[in-house]
Amino acid sequence: MFSHLERPVAKLSGPRQVFADSGLGYIANGLIGFIFSATGPVAIILSVGTGGGLSQAELASWIFGVFFINGLITIAMSWRYKMPLGFAWTIPGTVLIGPALQHLSFAEVIGAYYVTGFLVVMLGASGWVKRLMSALPMPIVMGMVAGVFLRFGLDLVRALHSDVAIAAPMVIAFLFLSAVPAWGKRLPPVIGALLVGAIAIVILGRIGLSTLEGVTLAHPVIQMPVWTLGALVELVVPLAITVLVVQNGQGVAVLKSARHDPPVNTIAFVSGLGGLLSAAVGAVSSCLTGPTNALLTSSGELDRQYTAALSFGVFGVLFGLLAPTFTGLALAAPKEYIMVLGGLAMLRVLQGAFIASFGGGKFTLGALISLLVTVADIGILNIGAAFWSLVAGFLVSWLIEKRDFIALTNTMDAP
DSSP states (O other): OGGGSOOOOSOOOOHHHHHHHOOHHHHHHHHHHHHHHTSHHHHHHHHHHHHTTOOHHHHHHHHHIIIIIHHHHHHHHHHHHTSOOOEEEOHHHHHHHHHHTTTSOHHHHHHHHHHHHHHHHHHHHHTHHHHHHHHSOHHHHHHHHHHHHHHHHHHHHHHHHHOHHHHHHHHHHHHHHHHOHHHHHHSOHHHHHHHHHHHHHHHHTOSOGGGOOOOOOOOOOOOOOOOOHHHHHHHHHHHHHIIIIIIHHHHHHHHHHTTOOOOHHHHHHHHHHHHHHHHHTTOOOEEEOHHHHHHHTSSSOGGGTHHHHHHHHHHHHHHHHTHHHHHHHHHHSOHHHHHHHHHHHHHHHHHHHHHHHHSSSSSHHHHHHHHHHHHHTOOBTTBOHHHHHHHHHHHHHHHHOHHHHHHHHHHHHOO
């Protein structure tokens, strides 16, 4: 059964080789990916959890789980496969939990986490996931990815309008370092923007350090599951879809567009294992994250980008151990700071997603439909728009772009 799991091709790198492959630019990409995870997505967890009546200890345990466990998985997978494989948690799945907590106990939700993790493990080990991924036309998938990433570019423009004092210096620093290669090699444009923004925040007195508490270690709460038919029917299939199709689909598409060859079945298998471990401390399912892997692959040499993922994993582990402290610090910064960082880091990635969607001449109408449905962001049956965008794009192409499907089938059948 486990024969479908892809084995690593690259030779395992020792500590000296990892150190040699690392660099300031790769650490910066890992740091930016971590900042993303430690701000907006954490706020979603806090909003969902508090709305569902979870205690402060349960919330801290949830945050510990998604960072510490997925950080360790990221380090292990990226090191062994020598490619950036950044794992986090399913944000659409987190959103799904909000309505469920209004009529289900947290123990029932935990029970659904366990069953979802087991289902994802079995699907990954069976090899069905890779077959599904290979059957999906990449332009349609990348249309969905472009739709998801588009908001980062829009947030950049909005941040310039809403908080020009912080956003403008960051954009100017980024453009200057990008336009002058000699300076950009010494200080990567994104980290330059990060530093300039931090200085602006301090000068303007826009961070409330007085509200922050001292260093506090996380105390995971072991959660006991309860299995009920209602909770399993409501949550398991949608959660599995968000992990395998929406989140892992994004992550795999991003890595392939960056010229990596991710182990699709193994990623699904490990996501399921991570989900089982996370469930024990009350955390939502693990997955290969799309936006973070886009950041990890946004610059640098192909065979060295895995070190960006290692940095991301280390930051995640530390954040998990010190979740209360780092959460307070991240949320104390103005939201425009994160919006600008994300927008600047995603510019080239967003450009690449549009090229992959519409530059090849195949499945272009399906890719456009996928993009539009994703941007509309309307969920149906408690399943997010990203999934429905794939369904809509696939159906439209199947009806109108049949020649492209014939060409794809011939490619898949070729030896």
